[in-house]
Amino acid sequence: MTKTDLLPREWKEKGNEAFKKGDLEDALSSYTSALHLAKDDDAEKAVYYKNRAAVYLRQREYAKAEKDCDAALKICPNDPKALFRRCQALEALERFEEAYRDARAIIINDPGNKAIQPIAARLHEIVQERLKQNSRVTVKVAQMLEVAFDLSKENGHRETAMNNLLVLSREKAGAEVMFKEGIVEKITKLLKVEKKEEIIVSAVRIIAELCKDNTARTELILKDIGIPWFLEMINSKNVDRVNAAQYCIQIVLNSYSGMDTKPESKPNSEMCEKFKKEIDTVLSCLVYSVTSRTITGLARDSILELIMRNIHYTALNWAERLVEIRGLQRLMEVASELEEYKYESAMEITQSTRTVTSVCLARIYENMYYDAAKEKYMNAIDEYIKDKLLTPDIESKIRVVVAITTLLLGPLDVGNSIVAKEGIMEMILVMAGTEDPLQQKVACECIIAAASKKDKAAAIINQGVNILKKLYQSKDDSIRVRALVGLCKLGSSGGTDAKIRPFADGATKKLAEACRRFLINPKKQKDMRKWAVEGLSYLTFDAEVKEMLVQDQEAVQAMIELAKSGDQSVVYGVVTTLVNLCNAYDKQEIIPEMIELAKFAKHHIPEDHELDSPEFVNKRLCLLAKAGVTSALVSLSKTESQNSRELIARVFNGICSQHDLRGIVVQQGGAKALLPLALDGTDKGKKQAAQALARIGITINPEVAFPGQRIMEVIRPFLNLLSPECSALENFEALMALCNLAGVNENVRSRILKEGGFQKIELYMYEEHEMLRRAAAQVMNNLLMSEEAVKFYEGENDRVKYLVILSQDEDEQTSIAASGALAMLTSLSNKACAKIFETTSWLESIHFLLANPKPEIQHRGVVIVLNMMESTKEVASKLIETDVMEILMALSKSDTVENPVIKEIALKALEAAAKWDLIKENQESSGATTSTSPLESID
Numbered sequence: 001m002t003k004t005d006l007l008p009r010e011w012k013e014k015g016n017e018a019f020k021k022g023d024l025e026d027a028l029s030s031y032t033s034a035l036h037l038a039k040d041d042d043a044e045k046a047v048y049y050k051n052r053a054a055v056y057l058r059q060r061e062y063a064k065a066e067k068d069c070d071a072a073l074k075i076c077p078n079d080p081k082a083l084f085r086r087c088q089a090l091e092a093l094e095r096f097e098e099a100y101r102d103a104r105a106i107i108i109n110d111p112g113n114k115a116i117q118p119i120a121a122r123l124h125e126i127v128q129e130r131l132k133q134n135s136r137v138t139v140k141v142a143q144m145l146e147v148a149f150d151l152s153k154e155n156g157h158r159e160t161a162m163n164n165l166l167v168l169s170r171e172k173a174g175a176e177v178m179f180k181e182g183i184v185e186k187i188t189k190l191l192k193v194e195k196k197e198e199i200i201v202s203a204v205r206i207i208a209e210l211c212k213d214n215t216a217r218t219e220l221i222l223k224d225i226g227i228p229w230f231l232e233m234i235n236s237k238n239v240d241r242v243n244a245a246q247y248c249i250q251i252v253l254n255s256y257s258g259m260d261t262k263p264e265s266k267p268n269s270e271m272c273e274k275f276k277k278e279i280d281t282v283l284s285c286l287v288y289s290v291t292s293r294t295i296t297g298l299a300r301d302s303i304l305e306l307i308m309r310n311i312h313y314t315a316l317n318w319a320e321r322l323v324e325i326r327g328l329q330r331l332m333e334v335a336s337e338l339e340e341y342k343y344e345s346a347m348e349i350t351q352s353t354r355t356v357t358s359v360c361l362a363r364i365y366e367n368m369y370y371d372a373a374k375e376k377y378m379n380a381i382d383e384y385i386k387d388k389l390l391t392p393d394i395e396s397k398i399r400v401v402v403a404i405t406t407l408l409l410g411p412l413d414v415g416n417s418i419v420a421k422e423g424i425m426e427m428i429l430v431m432a433g434t435e436d437p438l439q440q441k442v443a444c445e446c447i448i449a450a451a452s453k454k455d456k457a458a459a460i461i462n463q464g465v466n467i468l469k470k471l472y473q474s475k476d477d478s479i480r481v482r483a484l485v486g487l488c489k490l491g492s493s494g495g496t497d498a499k500i501r502p503f504a505d506g507a508t509k510k511l512a513e514a515c516r517r518f519l520i521n522p523k524k525q526k527d528m529r530k531w532a533v534e535g536l537s538y539l540t541f542d543a544e545v546k547e548m549l550v551q552d553q554e555a556v557q558a559m560i561e562l563a564k565s566g567d568q569s570v571v572y573g574v575v576t577t578l579v580n581l582c583n584a585y586d587k588q589e590i591i592p593e594m595i596e597l598a599k600f601a602k603h604h605i606p607e608d609h610e611l612d613s614p615e616f617v618n619k620r621l622c623l624l625a626k627a628g629v630t631s632a633l634v635s636l637s638k639t640e641s642q643n644s645r646e647l648i649a650r651v652f653n654g655i656c657s658q659h660d661l662r663g664i665v666v667q668q669g670g671a672k673a674l675l676p677l678a679l680d681g682t683d684k685g686k687k688q689a690a691q692a693l694a695r696i697g698i699t700i701n702p703e704v705a706f707p708g709q710r711i712m713e714v715i716r717p718f719l720n721l722l723s724p725e726c727s728a729l730e731n732f733e734a735l736m737a738l739c740n741l742a743g744v745n746e747n748v749r750s751r752i753l754k755e756g757g758f759q760k761i762e763l764y765m766y767e768e769h770e771m772l773r774r775a776a777a778q779v780m781n782n783l784l785m786s787e788e789a790v791k792f793y794e795g796e797n798d799r800v801k802y803l804v805i806l807s808q809d810e811d812e813q814t815s816i817a818a819s820g821a822l823a824m825l826t827s828l829s830n831k832a833c834a835k836i837f838e839t840t841s842w843l844e845s846i847h848f849l850l851a852n853p854k855p856e857i858q859h860r861g862v863v864i865v866l867n868m869m870e871s872t873k874e875v876a877s878k879l880i881e882t883d884v885m886e887i888l889m890a891l892s893k894s895d896t897v898e899n900p901v902i903k904e905i906a907l908k909a910l911e912a913a914a915k916w917d918l919i920k921e922n923q924e925s926s927g928a929t930t931s932t933s934p935l936e937s938i939d
Contacts, residue, residue, distance in 0.1 A: 006033070008038045008044070008045075009034070009044065011030050011037065012031065012034045012044075012051065014026075015027045015030030015034065015051060018030060019054070019055065024055050027051075028056075031051050031055065035048045041075050046072040046079060049072035049082070050069070050072045050079070053066075056068065056089075057085060057088055060092070062089040062093050065089040066086055066090060069089065070086070080106050080109060083105050084102075084115070086102050087106070087119065091119075091123065094172075096126045097127055097130070100120070100124060100126075100127045103116055107120060130173065133173055134176075134177065137173045137177050138177050140174075141165070141174065141177045141181060144161045144164045145165070145178075147161035148165055151193070155196050158196075159196065159199055159202070162198075162199050163202055165178065165202070165206055166206050166209065169205075169206045169209035169210060170209050175210055175214075175217075179210055183206065183210075184210065184221055184225065187203045188229065191233070200233075200241055201238075201240045201241050204244040204248050205247070205248070208248035208251045211252050211255050212251050213260075218256065219278070227285045231285065233245040234246060234249070234299045234303065243302070245302070246305065246306060250306060250310075252282060253279065253282060253283075253306075253310055257271055257272050257279060258270075258272070259315070266314070267316060272316065279316060279318075280318075283307070283311070283321075286303050286306055287322060287325060287330060288330070290304060293347055295348070298350060300334065300348070300349060300353060301353055304357060305640060307327075308356070308359060308363050309640065311367065312363050312366065313366075313367050319363070319366075319367030320368075320373055320376075323364070323373075326380070328361075328364070329383065329384050331360060332381065333347075333384075334354075334357050335357045335358070335361065335402070336403035337349045337353065337399075338398070338402055338438075339351070351526075351530075351568075351569050352568035354402075355568040355569040355571070355572075356568055357406055357410070358406045358407070358409040358410030359641045361407060361410040361414075362410035377414070378417065381418065384403070388403075394436075398431075398438065398439065398442055401427070401431065401442045401446050402445075404418050404424070404446055405446045405449045408450055409449055416450070419446075429447075429467060431443035432444060433467055440474070440476075441478060441479055441482060444471055444479065445482055447468065448482065448485050465487070468483045468486040471483035478528060481528045484511065484514055484515060484532075484535055485515075485531050485532075488534075488536070508539050508544070509542075509544060509548065512535075512539045512545045515532040515539065516536075516549075516555050519532040519555055519558050526565065529558065529562055530562065530567070533573035533577060534572065534573035535573075536559075537577040540580035541580055543609035543612045543616075546581050546611065547611050549577075549581065550581055550620045551623075553627065556624065559632075560627060560629060560631070562574060563633075565635075566638075568639055571641065571644045575633075575651065578632075578647075579647050581620050581624060582650070584650035584651055584688075618658060621654055621658050624655070625655050625661040625664050625665070626664070628668065630655070630669070630670045633673065634669045636648055637677060642682050645677055645681040646684055648677065649686075649689035650688050652665065652673075652677070652689065652692045653688040653691050653692040655670075656692040656695040657695065662696050662699045663699075665696065666696060666700055670696075671693065671696055671706060674689045674693050674696075675689075675693065675710060675713055678692075678693055679713075679716065686717070686720065687721065690717035691721065691734075693717055693718070693737070694721060694736070696737075697714065697718070697740055697741065698733060698736045698737050702714075702741050702748075711744065712747075712751050714737075714741070715738075715755055715757070718738050719734070719752075719755055719756070719760055722763075731764065732772055735761065736775055736778075738752065739778045742782035746785070746786060749782070753783070753786065753789060758783065758792055761783070762776070763776075764776035765802070770814070773814055774813050774814040774817060777814050777817035778817040780803075780821050781817045781820040781821040781824065784821050784825050784828070790825060793829065793832050800825070800836060800838065800839075801839045803821055805841065806818035807819040807822055807848070808845045808848040812854065812857075815857055816854075816856050819849055820860050822836075823863040826863075826867035826871070827867045830872055830875070833867060833868045833871035833872070833875050834872070836864075843882055843884075846865065847887070849861025849862075850888075850891065851887070855902065858897075858899075858902055859899060859902050859905070862891065862906050862909065865909050866912065869913050873916045876913055876918055877918060880918045885910070885913065888906045
């Protein structure tokens with residue numbers, strides 16, 4: 001009989017067997033098959049539901065367990081087992097009142113059920129305490145509501161009351177009471193007349209807290225106040241209010257999708273499907289409002305960030321839908337806006353708007369992972385540009401060129417394909433050659449953005465370099481600085497290759513000096529200083545420019561202050577310059593054989609400059625760190641651009657490569673900024689940030705470097721470095737950091753194990769690489785302080801056997817770590833003590849440890865023997881049958897053993913053997929006379 005021929009009852013039996021063996025996945029599959037085949041809603045089907053609920057409880061899938069119990073109770077009301085399991089699930093979900101209801105129902109229907117009585121008693125206490133707490137919360141809420149919403153009260157008192165309500169809303173009981181008291185309606189009425197921004201911000205945040213993790217409340221709130229209210233709240237020039245409203249809208253989307261605010265959070269596919277319409281409505285409203293002429297620039301940036309954060313396939317996967325509703329055309333409208341160009345229907349934008357738009361366009365393009373989707377994306381962009389160019393006025397041409405520049409800063413492939421179209425580059429060059437400053441400016445910016453690759457730069461050098469030189473002679477500084485950046489970019493097209501210099505010798509230094517003058521001049525507008533930094537970002541491929549810049553404290557400080565301004569448009573320039581100064585870019589591995597082959601074929605071979613040697617790079621890292629570059633990186637790390645985040649992580653990692661600079665990074669908030677970079681971004685970026693965190697974790701006490709919850713959150717990045725795709729150095733540093741973490745406390749060790757750390761760490765204990773093997777053994781030594789880790793060694797496996805073998809490793813530190821782990825393991829597990837004998841060379845290993853000249857190893861050896869002697873009589877008997885007892889007696893009396901603790905432990909081991917009656921008193925053989933020692937009875 002095949003599996004497909006099984007009856008529902010047979011599937012149930014199969015599931016029961018799997019459940020008893022602990023094979024939960026097989027049990028779940030079997031009970032599900034039984035349910036699929038069961039046609040009638042009878043008592044037998046209720047059993048299948050109850051059994052599957054039991055599996056879900058073991059798997060901690062409490063919501064699913066509750067759902068199955070509900071189904072069982074629908075068929076068989078008041079079934080004790082179904083009630084009992086639902087009670088357990090509800091308690092785990094912290095729905096204590098409902099859990100107590102089920103417990104009471106069991107007692108009423110089955111008064112003799114002893115299993116439920118302690119649970120019912122415990123739940124009764126919790127429910128009573130919650131009733132008391134709720135009554136206290138109700139009084140507090142009533143008091144605060146009375147003050148906060150009374151316009152006749154002093155603003156200071158009202159603000160305090162609203163802040164107190166915000167604190168209460170973060171508690172489950174407080175949120176429930178406030179919602180029942182109609183606070184949502186009170187807030188909407190108040191904010192129509194409220195003038196004090198602090199009160200408005202707190203009120204908006206209260207709405208967010210009421211929506212958080214509660215879909216039912218979110219639906220009711222949206223029904224009452226509508227999406228326009230959220231858009232009204234975000235439309236402000238007050239940064240705090242805009243941030244609060246942005247957070248509030250994100251919480252609404254999270255409530256519908258099952259996401260949270262953590263970077264690595266993923267949506268719940270079932271919830272996304274269930275609330276597809278609601279999610280679509282919210283995102284559509286955001287897309288339509290992005291081109292509104294009545295909203296502030298700050299609001300527009302926030303709406304763009306919300307779209308960017310949620311449309312990606314790692315979030316709500318809404319990018320294709322955005323293209324369908326003509327959202328790309330709207331984004332291109334924003335992309336074409338200029339702060340300097342004001343006209344009747346102009347949108348208000350900030351210095352960051354175009355940068356944020358370019359990143360948003362790039363994020364959407366990332367989702368176009370198949371040709372048809374890419375074609376739709378390109379068609380939408382083409383349509384926008386054609387529509388604009390149909391109008392012959394200059395304004396339309398300017399807007400098209402500005403939009404192309406924004407594309408070139410975002411989805412580069414799309415931008416390049418537009419530039420390559422017939423007539424586009426010619427139009428840009430013609431605009432650059434006019435006498436109109438605005439046309440010159442936008443054309444210059446587009447030429448800079450288009451010269452992104454060597455092949456593109458070569459074409460522009462031929463056509464545009466003379467135009468750029470001419471524009472550099474302009475009396476308008478804003479045009480001069482842009483032309484300067486264009487020349488810098490073209491001059492750096494050789495990259496780090498010391499042999500390739502597109503311009504004459506010394507030209508890059510002159511360009512760098514010109515950029516410096518713009519950068520350090522406080523009279524120049526921030527926009528010009530931003531362009532100056534971008535120019536340096538290209539010139540700093542040249543090692544001589546790197547050295548000149550890093551020695552210039554005034555220029556470095558000006559760059560750091562610019563970065564700390566929070567302007568998103570400066571991110572690329574500053575970060576790329578820093579990456580170049582730190583040599584933190586990817587370098588291609590040079591294979592000597594390939595160099596010889598290239599010489600033979602007369603190919604060009606890249607050459608590094610002598611000023612890019614490790615000695616000079618390390619000096620630059622120290623100068624930058626001491627100048628306060630970490631604070632600049634912390635400000636810049638708020639960007640949503642994945643590429644920029646990777647570059648920031650690279651600079652952090654470069655600084656953290658220097659042992660003495662890690663403390664500075666932690667002091668200036670670098671560890672906090674690195675954590676989100678390690679959890680969200682490009683693969684290389686996450687790896688760089690995780691390595692930087694690991695380096696900090698090696699040098700600095702983890703409790704100081706990663707205070708509070710952060711110590712738990714760094715575990716996953718460290719474990720991600722334990723991958724074959726990472727280098728041996730990254731593996732080693734992750735293991736060293738994990739070793740320090742595992743020594744902190746049991747909660748941290750438990751989290752490492754929960755994240756699957758045991759298996760990943762264990763693999764490195766089998767590595768041929770001595771340093772990796774040693775580091776893994778050291779982590780395991782600390783992990784074995786946890787009883788959860790001990791269970792891995794007690795199962796049917798050879799883990800204890802390998803630990804015994806590793807304890808006599810040639811590498812002294814590996815031996816210390818492995819024998820320490822074995823000492824810890826044998827102190828906690830009698831099973832592990834017995835498993836030592838499974839190793840054929842166990843006695844040889846014991847001899848190696850007990851007779852070792854190193855006191856640290858010898859100490860661990862006697863502890864292992866003591867643990868074995870104390871474990872069981874059977875284990876102790878096997879030890880006594882060997883020469884171990886003689887070695888212990890010799891150790892206890894030896895004058896050569898310097899450590900008195902070793903002697904003391906050896907004596908304790910002999911005492912343990914005496915307690916099992918395995919050795920008896922023999923004064924003659926021991927050479928002892930009368931003695932008061934507890935070893936009087938030893939033979």
